[in-house]
Amino acid sequence: MIPFDSLIQLERNSSVALFVQLANQLIGLIKQGHLAVGTPLPSSRVLAETLGVHRKTIVAAYDELIMQGWVETIPKKGTFVAFDIPQLQGAGKRMKTSVKVSTTPNFDWCSDPRLMPFEVKAHLKYHIDDGVSDSRWSPNAQLGKLYRQVLLDPTLPDLMGYGDPKGNQYLREVLVGYLNETRGLDISTKNILITRGSQMGIHLSAKILVGPGDVVVVGETNYSAADISFEKAGATLMRVPVDENGLDTKTLEELLKGNKIRAVYLTPHHHHPTTVTLNARRRMQLLNLAQRYRFAIMEDDYDYDFHYDHAPILPLASHDSQGNVLYMGSVCKTVAPVFRVGYFIGPEQVIEEAARVRRYIDRQGDAVLEHAFARFIAQGHLEGHIRKVSREYKLRRDLGYALLKKEVGDYFDFDLPKGGMAFWAVLKAPYQWSTIAPKLEKLGLGIGDWMRYDRAQKGHGGIRIGFASKNPEEFAGMVRLLKQGFN
Ligand SMILES: Cc1ncc(COP(=O)(O)O)c(C=O)c1O
Structure with a gap:
């Protein structure tokens, strides 16, 4: 006798209707092999008593399973697990109704190592971006x-x-x-x-x-x-x-x-x-x-x-x-x-x-x-917006440039950009991003994938430091951490 009362767990507070929960769990039992091909299902009255639900719930679940082809009814004999359902590989192991997607695909595919992953290191205090707008002004x-x-x-x-x-x-x-x-x-x-x-x-x-x-x-x-x-x-x-x-x-x-x-x-x-x-x-x-x-x-x-x-x-x-x-x-x-x-x-x-x-x-x-x-x-709103933020970005560029010169000018070469949203800062010898970047990250400053600026591997040590997205306090906080990375 199949112990339906322990195999089936219905959640009365769920937003999913009881009959749908029951149908899905019965499908799970069929896929796992607990209910083999041709197994007779209990009558709706018996199962309703076993599970403590209304008989109509069982009838609705069985109707659903019949419609989907998981079970079939033979007149005067009862309801059976359909006779032509192939067994899934891996069946018989204890599995939930839903299965977790595997991390690795079970087919040949190409992963291209050149494609950069998108990483968010939310735990870091600041990130050096490569020049983006201040979305707060959107x-x-x-x-x-x-x-x-x-x-x-x-x-x-x-x-x-x-x-x-x-x-x-x-x-x-x-x-x-x-x-x-x-x-x-x-x-x-x-x-x-x-x-x-x-x-x-x-x-x-x-x-x-x-x-x-x-x-x-x-x-x-x-x-x-x-x-x-x-x-x-x-x-x-x-x-x-x-x-x-x-x-x-x-x-x-x-x-x-x-x-x-x-x-x-x-x-x-x-x-x-x-x-x-x-x-x-x-x-x-x-x-x-x-x-x-x-x-x-x-x-x-x-x-x-x-x-x-x-x-x-x-x-x-x-x-x-x-x-x-x-x-x-x-x-x-x-x-x-x-x-x-x-x-x-x-x-x-x-x-x-x-x-x-x-x-x-x-x-x-x-x-x-x-x-x-x-x-x-x-x-005309776009032009108005550009006028407004350009004024602010110019101020941020000038303040940022002066601050970078004062605080980290010994470590970088950079010029005042005529436009855009970022400085191009080249690390001076003998400093190397491979040692500085992990230190910065420990301090709470992310610089992302600095190697992307040097795909030809010339070893120039340049990165972009965005100035538009941060207000003066934020930029100063970022520069403070940047400076600490060199101490
Ligand atoms: C040079 C350059 N081209 C294109 C893009 C992509 O911009 P969009 O967000 O408009 O796709 C960027 C974004 O950083 C960029 O720096």
Whole structure:
């Protein structure tokens, strides 16, 4: 006799109905082999008495099991565990109704060691970030109001369905106007795809441009997530030095003479990670080379909005008449990283292809959020927000620079960046991150994966120290811990 009263535990206070609990536990017993194929189940009256529940609960559970095919009824004989259920491997061991997902897969798969894990060390007091906004200044009330308005707008029913992988049409229209005005572009909605951030633009360009063995040129050193996206797509990376005037176009020209180069990726406004601006002469040289050698320029303009000592420098895309530049940016640095709204701009045919590629991984963006951002931009709030936070970030940059010079100037070389949200601080000899970083972590200061700034293993010891996200007290607290790491 099967001891149902000890095998089945019903939870009367649970939000799951008793009959569903019972059905699931009976399924568990069948899967575990406690109830073998063809085993007769007790009558509903007997089981109701055994378990102390109403008979209707048992009948409902049996009905559920019959419907799912776990048990079957034979007229005048009773209810039996279905006769054609195969035994699961591992059955017979004591298992719960639900099974834990195994840590290791039971199939062959590829884990790529180049892909960086996302780690949060919440126990640390401060983290050195590589330049992000202060999300406390995110205009959430405004955005929340607009999001709600859009969600409840009876004239916008189509937003809720499957839409264009190129993104919300209204945001595309608004961005065309905004980018033409602020960046000197001359684009139409055919040239723009809304992404979930600059990183998606990088990923899409890698997918479209790069096949196994194709050469992509990047700076030495470069934004590591871009490096990895291109390598993941099969690219061979060639690195070109970056000096105080940005990517060295002379070296690039030499490389072009001996190699077929598919694309050059760069962040000309403020090179990531070193923060320098590509000067005008090199900009023109780069565009000329791209025309002559027919390669794509992937222009990542992730921090266009933040420049403190000069007017914004118009992107390469604003000088591109021949269709060489793919231009990408987002609001993720400007407003807050959580708002996954960006844009990918290029020749119409590339945008069409990018939309097809995007469709198979993301289908579409969040049309409600995109429409809300369109209203946010069209009503002038984005520009107002940029004006406000730029003022504050400039103050933070100046205070941060002075404090770093005073407190840790003996350990780092760094300049005052003209824009962006981070310092590029290079550890002086003989200090090494491999010994300093663990010490800092013990003190409560995380610097993340510092090796990502030196994927070519040149041993330069540079990291980015973000200044925008921390108020002066927080920055001072961070610097205090940083200094202690050298004592
Ligand atoms: C150079 C660069 N490009 C792209 C990105 C990705 O930005 P988004 O959040 O817009 O995807 C970052 C983020 O840190 C970045 O530093």
